Amino acid sequence: xxxxxxxxxxxxxxxxxxxxxxxxKDDVTGVDGVFDPGANTVGLTIEGAGRAGLRLTxxxxxxxxxxxxxxxxxxADIEQAxxxxxxxxxxxxxxEVICRYRAVGSFLRRYGLYAIEGQPLxxxxxxxxKDDDREDPPxxxxxxxxxxxxxxDEYIVLKELTQQIGNVVKEELAKKDIELYDxxxxxxxxxxxxxxxxxxxxxGGNMRAYKDGEYIEPLVLEKMFL
Amino acid sequence: xxxxxxxxxxxxxxxxxxxxxxxxKDDVTGVDGVFDPGANTVGLTIEGAGRAGLRLTxxxxxxxxxxxxxxxxxxADIEQAxxxxxxxxxxxxxxEVICRYRAVGSFLRRYGLYAIEGQPLxxxxxxxxKDDDREDPPxxxxxxxxxxxxxxDEYIVLKELTQQIGNVVKEELAKKDIELYDxxxxxxxxxxxxxxxxxxxxxGGNMRAYKDGEYIEPLVLEKMFL
Numbered sequence: 001x002x003x004x005x006x007x008x009x010x011x012x013x014x015x016x017x018x019x020x021x022x023x024x025k026d027d028v029t030g031v032d033g034v035f036d037p038g039a040n041t042v043g044l045t046i047e048g049a050g051r052a053g054l055r056l057t058x059x060x061x062x063x064x065x066x067x068x069x070x071x072x073x074x075x076a077d078i079e080q081a082x083x084x085x086x087x088x089x090x091x092x093x094x095x096e097v098i099c100r101y102r103a104v105g106s107f108l109r110r111y112g113l114y115a116i117e118g119q120p121l122x123x124x125x126x127x128x129x130k131d132d133d134r135e136d137p138p139x140x141x142x143x144x145x146x147x148x149x150x151x152x153d154e155y156i157v158l159k160e161l162t163q164q165i166g167n168v169v170k171e172e173l174a175k176k177d178i179e180l181y182d183x184x185x186x187x188x189x190x191x192x193x194x195x196x197x198x199x200x201x202x203x204g205g206n207m208r209a210y211k212d213g214e215y216i217e218p219l220v221l222e223k224m225f226l
Numbered sequence: 227x228x229x230x231x232x233x234x235x236x237x238x239x240x241x242x243x244x245x246x247x248x249x250x251k252d253d254v255t256g257v258d259g260v261f262d263p264g265a266n267t268v269g270l271t272i273e274g275a276g277r278a279g280l281r282l283t284x285x286x287x288x289x290x291x292x293x294x295x296x297x298x299x300x301x302a303d304i305e306q307a308x309x310x311x312x313x314x315x316x317x318x319x320x321x322e323v324i325c326r327y328r329a330v331g332s333f334l335r336r337y338g339l340y341a342i343e344g345q346p347l348x349x350x351x352x353x354x355x356k357d358d359d360r361e362d363p364p365x366x367x368x369x370x371x372x373x374x375x376x377x378x379d380e381y382i383v384l385k386e387l388t389q390q391i392g393n394v395v396k397e398e399l400a401k402k403d404i405e406l407y408d409x410x411x412x413x414x415x416x417x418x419x420x421x422x423x424x425x426x427x428x429x430g431g432n433m434r435a436y437k438d439g440e441y442i443e444p445l446v447l448e449k450m451f452l
Contacts, residue, residue, distance in 0.1 A: 092339075092340060093339060093340075107369075109360070110355075110360060110363040110365070111355065111360075111363065111365065111369065111373060112360065113318075113319060113355060113357045113359075113360065114318060114319075114355075114373040114374070114375060115373060121372055122372060124368055124369060124372055125368065126366060126368075126369065129336075129337065129339060129340075131339045133339075134335070134336060134337075134338065134339065137336040137337065138364060138366070139336070139337065140352060140364070140366045140367075141366075141367075142350055142351065142352075143333075143337065143350060143352065146347055146348060146350055147337060147340040147341060148340070149340060
């Protein structure tokens with residue numbers, strides 16, 4: 001088992017059968033010791049954060065599997081905080097795809113001239129480039145195509161999958177009276193036919209969830225939901 | 227004749243016949259006394275800048291008229307530095323629509339992870355919100371629709387017009403061996419059928435033009451081209 005990548009919150013190992021093992025870490029992103037899922041730096045270490053993220057991820061990826069929505073997921077070992085996944089290549093050097101149901105966060109910071117805080121949005125999809133140095137800039141369909149990151153046809157698939165998956169997560173959370181405001185995903189291409197599949201994780205750190213108008217901290221979400 | 231708006235580089239007067247008069251000023255945008263067409267503040271005053279901008283605008287708007295591309299232009303008086311235009315409502319509180327033929331400026335600042343300086347782009351269109359406080363953020367087709375600024379169908383018209391007009395300007399400049407790198411436009415809705423038309427101006431301050439690889443200052447462009 002060979003370490004191929006060490007990320008902010010996960011290590012990635014290559015397995016002998018061609019699949020990969022994701023080791024969820026207890027490091028979480030944040031600034032000045034405060035947990036912030038949107039931050040680009042590791043802010044602090046919280047014991048159990050890795051397992052909590054994996055438990056939610058396992059739950060959602062298995063729901064998606066039942067619904068026939070493609071992901072890279074094979075299986076997960078909660079005790080070891082590891083997930084086995086199919087190999088996938090990311091788009092360019094990595095994209096984040098965001099699905100928004102209410103106007104908060106960077107959407108509000110950018111479009112505050114028109115949007116009011118918490119305003120409903122109809123599963124609005126936007127793509128940002130993973131680029132810490134340039135603060136993850138948003139990018140549109142034409143630019144993704146022109147820069148060779150994603151074709152226009154792939155963008156259509158990506159947007160549809162994003163809305164489908166966002167809606168699944170939203171409905172699942174609603175069963176516990178939790179409201180999803182926004183969620184970010186990563187996708188990749190897998191197999192010979194370069195099928196677009198969901199990769200990475202679905203956990204508290206990827207979304208903003210609220211209950212009775214109160215924001216739910218990522219680690220609280222896992223306890224409240226599962 | 228009533229002053230209805232005083233902008234950074236133009237004053238707008240309402241005429242009795244329902245049309246409007248644009249008074250081109252000698253104030254140009256910039257920072258710390260240096261002319262920068264992309265800046266959001268008035269940087270300095272250059273004698274003759276208003277007339278130079280109007281001469282180019284008159285030239286391009288008349289070429290567009292010949293080609294049947296809709297604009298708000300009626301006529302211009304170079305001596306007085308004024309242009310008479312049809313009434314038009316802007317989208318929301320104003321949008322800028324950019325057409326790019328080479329990767330420079332804010333495109334390169336945002337997408338420098340993938341783009342190299344000066345890389346050719348295929349008449350790439352992007353829309354930004356006019357919002358000085360939020361540094362004119364880019365916005366995509368879905369967000370424009372969801373925020374009630376522009377419908378999805380209007381976006382398609384806007385993008386086509388932008389590429390058509392960009393290509394006209396590019397071809398005109400090419401006649402003098404000048405290469406257009408990028409250009410920004412403003413559009414509005416006019417008449418009862420809310421037709422989308424080009425408004426504002428087309429001058430050195432709206433574009434980046436190069437000759438033999440050297441950037442041409444906006445006021446030099448007018449002299450070189452006309």
